[in-house]
Each structure stands twice: as structure tokens, then as C-alpha cells.
Amino acid sequence: MKEYGPVPGDACARFAGRPTFLCLPHTTRPQGADVAVLGVPFDAAAGGRTGARFGPGAIRQASMNIRPYYSPSQRIAPFDHVSVIDRGDAPVDPGFMDRTFDYVQAAAGELLASDVVPLCLGGDHVVTLAALRAVAHRHGPVALVLFDAHICCNDEIDGERYGHGTLVRRAADEGIIDPKRSFLLGSRGGTLGPEEAQGARELGLTVVAWDDLAQLGTGMISAAVEAAVGPAYLSYDVDFLDPAFAPGVSEPEVGGPTSMQALALLRACRGLRVVGADVTSVAPEHDGAGITAALAATLAFEIITLVACERQARKEDP
Numbered sequence: 001m002k003e004y005g006p007v008p009g010d011a012c013a014r015f016a017g018r019p020t021f022l023c024l025p026h027t028t029r030p031q032g033a034d035v036a037v038l039g040v041p042f043d044a045a046a047g048g049r050t051g052a053r054f055g056p057g058a059i060r061q062a063s064m065n066i067r068p069y070y071s072p073s074q075r076i077a078p079f080d081h082v083s084v085i086d087r088g089d090a091p092v093d094p095g096f097m098d099r100t101f102d103y104v105q106a107a108a109g110e111l112l113a114s115d116v117v118p119l120c121l122g123g124d125h126v127v128t129l130a131a132l133r134a135v136a137h138r139h140g141p142v143a144l145v146l147f148d149a150h151i152c153c154n155d156e157i158d159g160e161r162y163g164h165g166t167l168v169r170r171a172a173d174e175g176i177i178d179p180k181r182s183f184l185l186g187s188r189g190g191t192l193g194p195e196e197a198q199g200a201r202e203l204g205l206t207v208v209a210w211d212d213l214a215q216l217g218t219g220m221i222s223a224a225v226e227a228a229v230g231p232a233y234l235s236y237d238v239d240f241l242d243p244a245f246a247p248g249v250s251e252p253e254v255g256g257p258t259s260m261q262a263l264a265l266l267r268a269c270r271g272l273r274v275v276g277a278d279v280t281s282v283a284p285e286h287d288g289a290g291i292t293a294a295l296a297a298t299l300a301f302e303i304i305t306l307v308a309c310e311r312q313a314r315k316e317d318p
Contacts, residue, residue: 002084004024004025004032005084019060019064020037020060020086021037021060021086022086024085025086028088032083033114034082034083034084034311035082035083035116036119037085037086037119037300038090038107038108039056039057039089039090039120039123040090040092040104040122040123040127041053041055041056041057041089041092042123042124043055043124043283044094044095044100046251048250048252049249049283050250051250051283051285052122052250052282053092053123055121055123055283055296056121056122056123058290059121059279060086061290062293062294062296068301073263073267074267074309076305076308076309078304078305078308079308081309087107087111090104090107090108091103097126100127100130104131105130105131108130108276112137112276117274117276117277118134118276119300121278121279121280121296122279123280124280124281125148125152125235125280126167127278127280128171128235128278128280129170131233131276133174135176135231135276136174136175136177138275141175142176142177142230142275142276143182143227143229143230143233144168144177144182144183144232144233144235145228145232146168146185147185147186147262148184148187148237149186149187149189149251149256150187150239151191151196151200152168152169153166153169153196168205169199178230179203181228181230183206183227184205185208186210186256187207187208187210188209188210188211188253188256206224210255213265214261218267221269222268222271225269229273233274233275234272234276235277235280236277236279236280236299236303237280238282238296239251239256239281240257241256241262242256242258244258245257245259245262246291246292246296247286248282248285248287248291249282249283249286250281250283263299263302266302267306270306270309271309271313274307277303279296279299282296
């Protein structure tokens, strides 16, 4: 195991002690780490249900039930290849998006300056824009691979240019993503009009609605990974799933994938060079059974595993 990893199961009960993601060590010093979990408890931009500010804590708590030592699906012991810490939460200023963006960008930037991959736990999906800014400052325009029930490429909503429904458009406008290497996966439900998807495609983004992705499956994801060559940001809005499997999200959309389908599609991202990632939109108060938080914790673990797979492949074939 690398320097930082989960506490061994025989050393401490997983439900005991300070609740960190996967029982990882909590430290604000990123030196020696490859990945750092960073909570972003902010939901002031939520367009639907509030409560995602409590997402990072719920995801951490739910992660206590994951056995993270070996991934049978990816055939890898991830913590043999990556050292991971829980950085804690970034500062936020409830109700003030600009200030919060600055705080999140600074916290993620500190990690990136030490060559650490930030894995953000939201929070509203709008926090993705702040993390993308930090990643692009370090790596230049990145490929965006977004799993989301919504396209998030409106120019504005209700007169506002910054929000969860405009983050992809703003990222393209700011030049922090490379649209030709970027994929918006899983959209469904109603939109403000046909111009949202059309506008995204005109920018050069590949938009694959859920109806099509359900038919194309993991092969389409593998093709996207090949096209997204180079540094990539992997963003996972948990409302990508059908609310039968993830009821506790900010904006549920019926008719989506099962948890089994969602995990298969995420695992198909193997080979993606993830330099930043997030799991967002968990609003635990809308899910008394904790199903959504458990799923989000598993998704975050799978993202860590993807980083480990890519590091292993790079080491074996430099």
C-alpha cells in the first residue's frame, strides 16, 4: 500500500473514529498524496431542491461500509498504486457564489500545485466550474466527461449566467475545457428548448442522450475515452441515475439508468487520464434510507480506482 490509504479493517472498526472518506487519513498537507478528497458543502445555486450542502458529510459517512482494498471489477488493489487523503472541506460562503468559487479554486489549486488529483464531493453541481478553473490553470483546457441527466449548457437561466444549468457553457466560454474532446452523457427529461443541446453541439461538445447511451452502452464510453486523450476532468452528477436508485438528489429525473448500469458505464472510463473529478448533487435529507449517499460513495471510490488503473498502465507502459 502507498503512503496514504484506508485504515486496515483489523486496526479500527470502520464506523469508529473521525468520519473521513473510506477512513482515509485527514490532512491538509497534500505532499505524498496522489489523490485528495475535497468536500464542497455549497448548494446556494441549486435550482431544485436544496440540501446538497450536507452531501459531503453524508457521502463520507456512507463510505464507511465500503471495503476499498481490492476492486474485482477492475482487478486492481487501488491503494497499491495511489496514495489518497481526505483534505476535509473547502471553505464556503453560503449565499455568495463568487467568494465560494474563489475558495474552492484556491483549495483545489493547492492540491494541484503538489500534483495531487482533487476529487470534490458536492454540493451543488455548480461547484464543478470552480474546480475546472483550478484544473485548467494547472493543465490547460481539459476534456470534460460529464455524467448528468441535464446538459447544463444554457447561456443563462432566469437572467442569471452562473448556475448549475449554465456551468458547461461558462466553462467553454472561459476556455477551460476543450469542447472537441468533451462529452455530455445521459441527458433526458424536459429542457428550456432545443437550443440547449443544439448550442452544445455547435460549441463542439458531443451530447449523448440517455436513450442513445442506453443502447450504445460501455462501447460508447470506451470510444469517448479514446477521443478524450490527454488531461481530463470527470464530473458525475448523481441525478444521472434514475431516482429509484438515487432519490436524494437536487433535481431528480425519472427514466434513467440503474445503479448497475451507472457503475458499468463509469468503470468503462478506464484509461481516462483523470486530473480532476467530482461527485455532486447528493441531498441526503430527501433520502431517509441513505441509498443515494451510499451510491455516491461507491462512485467516488470507482473514480479513485480509475486513477489507480491509469497510473498502473502508465507505469507498465511508460
